[in-house]
Amino acid sequence: MEKPTFDLEKKFLKEGRYDFIAGIDEAGRGPLAGPVVACAAVLRSLPFQKGESDMWDLIRDSKTLSEKQREKAFDFIQENFYIGIGLCDHKTIDRINILEASFLAMKKAVSQILRIMDQELGIKDKDDQNLMILLDGNREIPNFSHSQRAIIQGDKKVKSISAASIIAKVTRDRIMLEMHEKFPDYGFDKNKGYGTKLHVESLKEFGPCEIHRQSFAPVKSWSMEHGA
Secondary structure (H helix, E strand, O other): OOOOEOHHHHHHHHHOOOOEEEEEEEEOOOOOEOOEEEEEEEEOOOOOOOOOHHHHHHOOOHHHOOHHHHHHHHHHHHHHEEEEEEEEOHHHHHHHOHHHHHHHHHHHHHHHHHHHHHHHHOOOHHHHHHEEEEEEOOOOOOOOOOEEEEEOOHHHHEHHHHHHHHHHHHHHHHHHHHHHHHOHHHOHHHHOOOOOHHHHHHHHHHOOOOOEOOOOHHHHHHHHHOOO
């Protein structure tokens, strides 16, 4: 299994053009319900502290971790990274489409992390250009003023992106667990809104709830069939 490193962060910092490197990833593009959540993560200081190597090894692609491992890594990342979270709900996704909503969530995450770093470090607007964005995927964020680099399978290669992927995934999963309490018929505690067989069957039986994405095919099909 390929292990992510801080090599790219170190490379950009060594060039001297950037003072901070943020990894960005999102969770929740594919589900039929719930928000898309993005995270921006900036390492506070280069590791490692003695005895912490096992925890740093947990910071990898969130899809390779169990739920228990992600929860464990979540707290460690919060301690060692500045974290910004951005969210776009189902209504925004339906209005502007999931790709644009994902980009908007990423912009919100960057805005939040800059506010947090300003509070802790005194990072002012004039310093924003000292931030380099590394994001998972093959597309950069459009209409965005910061320097950025899209990295295919970045969550498997770049430690800061891996950290962002874990925070985004855990944050969204926790939201969907809360939604399960409100809408228990759809199994959100297990499927987190993804279109599993049982979820689709529940959708056919009960119809969509208020957090379903009306623009997504199974939900849209139900609405068209029932004139909703």
